[in-house]
Amino acid sequence: MHDHDHDTPPFTPEQTAAALNPPPGRTGGDLVVETLYGLGATTVFGLPGQHALGMFDALRRSPLDYVGLRVENNAGFAADAYGRITGEVAPLLLSTGPGALTALAALQESAAASAPVLAVSSQVPAAGLGGGRHGYLHELRDQQASFRDIVKSVHPVRAASQIPSAIAAAWESALTAPHGPVWVEIPQDVLLAETSLPPVTAMDATPRELPPRPELTAVAAHALSHAERPVIVAGGGVVRSDAAGKLRALAEKLDAPVVTTFGGKGAFPWKHPLSLQSWLEDRHTTDFLEAADVLLVVGSGLGELSSNYHTFRPRGRVIQIEADLGKLESNHPALGIHADARNALSALLDSVEERHDPDAAASVRTVLAKVRERIAAQDLALERRVLASVREALPAASPSFWDMTILAYWAWSAWPGPMHSGQGAGGLGYGFPAALGAAAADRTKPVLAVSGDGGAMYSIAELATARQYDLPVTWLIVDDGGYGILRAYMTDAFGESSAAEATELSRPDFVALAESFGVPAVRTTPEGLRDDLAKALAAPGPSVVVLPAVLKMFAPTHLDA
Structure with a gap:
């Protein structure tokens, strides 16, 4: 029996002549570039190297737009953001050995944050493969082994005819829930050798669906419909599967309060009467989640940050919807539903009974009032003012990208809408690239990057990229003279004297x-930040705003229990 839905239409005589x-x-x-274009790619990121020149030469004959960064890890971060913003595969072209390995930290972030990045790396000539020591520049005994622990799937190529299928398989893997980075590896001589194969035409690499099992949906829907205090935790999986609308409909049908994780910012409207917002590092929120008799966790593994540093102890029944099989029940016993968030929410929406709880919105208001009182009782006027100024300066439709810096730690809890940060893997240098x-991905609106001075030094080279491509990015650098969050951690743990050696930094005049x-x-x-930032964001092309300020974190609320 044939599945005619996937049959390829016959070639026209003109197409046949072109193939011949x-x-x-x-x-x-x-x-390589024909396959990427045939699959639907429009933009590729990367950095050339000796073994990869065959790919970069081919870009000249391709309609693909190329954005070249100055450090491979930064190219990986750029591809990661492109994938997050568009939901499409972001191709990343890399060289061999040091060039490939330099992108490892970015690929780890993409894996942790489920960003669909398709890395295509070169390899030494095929004669040098096999684990020996042939003396080729950049040679590794097993280059794939360095990536296998990080990426979703590895796709080695050893002949030109394998290239289209290997890239298509990688593409499908990257976009199958959970999204993630994938790795294709092609030897230098295969990339350089002339080919008589016909040009690659449009290809289909449709990702596999991941629907929930109906018996699990039925059990979950029954529990939620009959719950006394249902609460929903919405993670990054809701955002990635474009399921915010379905989440809102389900929450409203159940009258269930919703907390969004730091990776799930934007999954639920911040000002909605049922929105508990994102104060996951506050004990009042943790207590509320623990008191739920049914807790629906969608698209989150309830990891370190989402569980208030593993102090969260749910007393009710947990239902966990998660596309990453390894995260099901990895931290808490649950009814584990292995499914894409959008498919599962859609199924639940059809299955749950409407429930009314006149006290739900009032309980949300009570928790948020307690959180506000707790923050207000601390000496944090500067920090709150700085974050408010950034929020007021940034146009509503503009995305923001945050490095691992104190202001970002604030934003995880207090920023009202979507934001993107390097908190998946937690490496420095994410924000600007x-x-x-x-x-x-979209040059029509300005983009904000936020870094500390320590993290900014990881990506200074990309100021040249921003200028070369005239990209509309405004970079806010909060200069506190060192690794501010590490300074705070070390001072708390070991006392003032031990921090200075490692965390205090000599740094450049960032403006100059x-x-x-x-x-x-x-x-x-701090007084001029809002106006200066708004002016920079309104100007075309790249810009930098430097704020000298030492910011503090709010007190660690998980210790209050």
Whole structure:
């Protein structure tokens, strides 16, 4: 029995003639870029290297837009953001050995945050493969082994005819829930060798659906319909599967309060009467979640940050919807439903009975009032003012990308809408190159990047990229003279004297440095931040705003229990 839905339509005579007479001068590199384009790619990120030149030469003959960054890890962060913003696969072209390995931290972030990045790396010539020591530049005994622990899937290529299918398989893997980074590896000689294979036409690599099992949906719907105090935790899986509308409909049908995780910002309207917002590091929120008799966790593994540093102890029944099989019940016993968030929420929406709880919105207001009182009782006027100024300056439709810096730690809890940060894996240097990737996806609106001075030094080179491609990114650098969050951690743990050696930093004049790249920059104050930032965001092209300030975190509320 044939599945005619997936049959390829017959070629026209013109198409057949083109296939029989491929243009001269094409190589394995052309097969790479033709396949990416045939699958629907429009933009690729990367950085060339000796073994990868076949791919980069082929870009000249391709309609693909290329955005080249100055450090491979930053190119990976840019691709990560492109994937998060668009929901589409972000191709990342890399070289061999050091060039490939330098992207590992970015790929770890993409894996932790489920961003669909398709890395295509070169490899030494095929004669040098097999684990020996052939003396090729960049040679590794087993390059794939360095990536296998991080990416979703590895796709080695050893002949030109394998290229289209390997990339299509990788593409499907990257977009199958949970999204994630994938790795294709092609030897230098395969990329450089001329090919008589016909040009690659449109290809289909439709990701596999991941529906919930109906018997599990029935059990979950029954529990939620008859719960006395149902509460929903919405994670990044809701955002990635574009299921915010279904989540809202389900919450309203059940009258269930919703907390969004730091990775799930934007999954639920911040000001909704049922919105508990994102104060996951506050004991009042943790207590409320623990008191739920049925807790629906959608698209979150309830990891360290989402569980208030593993102090969360649910007393009711947990129902966990998660596309990543390894995260099902990884932290708490639950009714585990292995499914894409959108499919599962849709099924629940059809199955639950409407329930009315006149006290739900009032209980939400009570919790949020307690959180506000707790923050207000601490000496944090500067921090609250700075975050409010950033929020007021950023246009509503503009995305923001945050490094692992104190202001981002605030934003995880207090920022009212979608935001993107490097908190999946927690590496430094994410904010600015990620913002460049988002700007490459949509140049019509400004993008904000936020870094501390320590994290900013990881990506200074990308000021050249921002200028070269004239990308509309404004970079806010909060300069506190060191690794501020590590300074706080070390001081708390070991006392003042031990922190200075490792966390206090000599640093450049960021304004002068940005201007040396041809990027306009301004030094601001907490009082002038909103206006200076708004002005920079309104100006075309890249810009830098430097805020000298030492910010503090709110007290660790998980210790109050």
